[in-house]
Amino acid sequence: MAIGDYLRAFRRFWWLVLVATLIGAGAGYGYTLFTTPEYQSTARLFVTTQSGTSVGDAYQNNLFSQERVVSYAGLATSEQVAARAVDQLKMPISPEALRGKITATPLPKTVLLDVSVTDPDPGLAQTYANAVADQLVQLVSELETSRRGGTPAAGAILLDDANYPTETAGMSLLTTVGLGAAAGLVLGLLLAALLAALDPRLRARESVDAIAPAKTLGNLVADKRRPDVPVANLAAGGLAAERLRELRTNLQFARTPGGRRPQVIAVTSPSRGDGRSTTAIDLAATFAESGRRVLLVEGDLVNPTLTTTLGLTDAERTRAEQRGLGTVLAGDHDVASAVIANPGGAAFALLPAGPSPASRRQLWGDESAGHLVDDLRAGWDYVVVDTPPLTTVSDGAAVAALGDGALVLARIGHTKTKPLRAALTVLETAGAALLGTVVTCEPGHERELSKQPSGDGNPVVAPRAEDARPARGGAARPNGNGGNGNAGNPGIGNAGTNGAVDAPTEAIDQTGAHRMSGAKREGR
Structure with a gap:
């Protein structure tokens, strides 16, 4: 770490x-x-030796006294001194108990020795300390005196009697x-x-950068103030909307390994609950805001949720239940008849999943899937595909391989390190390009979330019917049928397919660009 x-x-x-x-x-x-508070009483002893007449003798005697201080400190805590002190005091305490209360401390580079006794009673502490000091002086005198008698070679003198402690010992x-x-x-x-x-969960975008080989293209913030609406209100501005626009800009300036601008983008993640559907919807709306013809594809044939999330009308819902991506891949319907223009009033078109196919895996592996992707690329400026999680279903990798690459989402506090590594491995095995990673649900500050952007933002809503113009190429282009040709956001159909985004002076490769952010929704 x-x-x-x-x-x-x-x-x-x-x-x-x-x-x-x-x-x-x-x-x-x-x-x-x-x-229990304890008090410590201390008596101080002075250690002496026989004095010499010369300066050299005095120096040697001083060193000898300092050595003796250490020895006398050991005697002070001996059982013999404690037993003698108990005999002197005639008090109800055993030598072992008194010995445990005694400490002797030589003062560094001096011939002074402090003998201390600790006891809960300050008076007893003083009494014990005086008795121990007296008995130590006597024992030293006996030990330092030769058996033949005469003057002791060294001795200890009581310099200060034990004090009466008024403050407790210790801290x-x-x-x-x-x-x-x-x-x-x-x-x-x-x-x-x-x-x-x-904790195996990712907690910051730096953790995602350390795992993914591609850079983070977007950093979408968690906006708890966002109302429960299917499409982000980009016109309201704020940090969440600006982060979505920054993600859009990075994708517009990104390039695939072949050097072209990505048009068919698979939005995927390691596991469910990472916010794929919400991010796919918001990304489609953000592309549409810039005047591009956008198709949102419900590529999750296992657990489709876009038709429910976008709030389709009854007629649109009925149509989505009868035809969609699955029936188009199976050859039962053409794209034009399956695409829903402006679902729920959004400014992009929707290709729903449709009825669940019997053999989903064979559909994505069929040659018709590649033709469909090529047709969608030719008929729309941007195709955003909401795919299932990579670690449970292989469809996401298949779509990314057929299209221009994948955006892998990592939700802060939800996505785990191991599944993210596994998802990246799945993409690499499938030969799919990794356009970059997108960090979702990063906590955003309330002040930043409510800050209005400096640029202008137009509401991403469907155009009026009288202003509608057929989209170039239209939804009917893949199969040559003219029905429903305005599905590609007719109000902004004048944007050129190939000239939608001018090539940058210095293209950013598929590893991504800057770190960005956007809004939080409870996505799949």
Whole structure:
């Protein structure tokens, strides 16, 4: 995981980090509250040796005293000193218990030794410390005196009697709570990083870029304020609409491996719920907004939803149930009779899935499928195909291979890493071009979502009947029938098929262009 991944994990699991910090602070407070306070009393000893007459002797004696301080510290915590102190005090405490209360600390680079005793009673702590110091002085005198008698080679002198402690020993309440909070914070950060590492779902567009060989062409934001309408209201403006337009621009400037502008675009994804249908509808509407003749194809013959989503009239719905892509591929109907012009008032045409065919896979593998795609490319400026997920049905890869390439969607917080890799492998195996990836449902800021764009946006609605003109090539072109020839958005039929988008000075190849964004809908 990169630093950015950790930062996103901490931002995502901020509540976990906060809870862990509060629990740590509470644990520190509870420890202080329920722990018996103890007091520490300290007596200080001075270690001496026999003095010499020269400066060299004095220096050697000082080093000897410093070495003796360490030895005397060990004696202070010995069982013999504790037993002698208990005998001196005549108090109800065992030598083992008193020994556990004693600490001896030599002061660095000095001949001073601090002997401390800790006890819940400050008075007893002082009494015990004085007794231990007295007995240590006596024991040192006995050990340093030769058996033949004479002056001890070294000794310990009680420099300061034990004090009466007024403050508890150990850390203060503030320090304990602070350390507990710090420990909880570290634990919370570790848990957040662990959960993020174990989460297989994609959480940012950078994760998609790290997996996909092609760049991200679009970054569609999640707009919770969007009303429950089938087609994005591009005229309303805002960040969501601008991101859709940026996706359209990137596709217009993209190029297939053969060097041509992509016209037949398969919109697919690794799994269901990634927003394919919603993105396909919005992409078709965005292309239509720019004055192009657009055909939206319901390529998911397994689970078609476009006819329901677009809100067709009863007559259109009846027609969609009788004829569509399946019957066209089977040779039962021609394209002109199956295409629905301006479904639900949209500015693009729709080729519904139609009745479910008996052998769906054979239809896409038949030679007629290739002819159909070529005819659609010749009759429309853009053909957007809503396909099933790549990891469950092979139709998406077949459409992408027959057409100009595929847009692979990855929904933030939903699409998983493994299925995305598998979907890209399916496309590669089928020999389909990957135009780029599109990140969907990225969280958008409320202020950005409501911001009006600088450019003008026209509502993407069907033209008036009196303004309708037959679309060039029309829907009837594949089979030469004239019926329903205005299905290709007649109000904007003056756009040239080949001259719809001027070639850029420096074409962007099929790996994509810039990162963009658009709107959230609960797509398949």
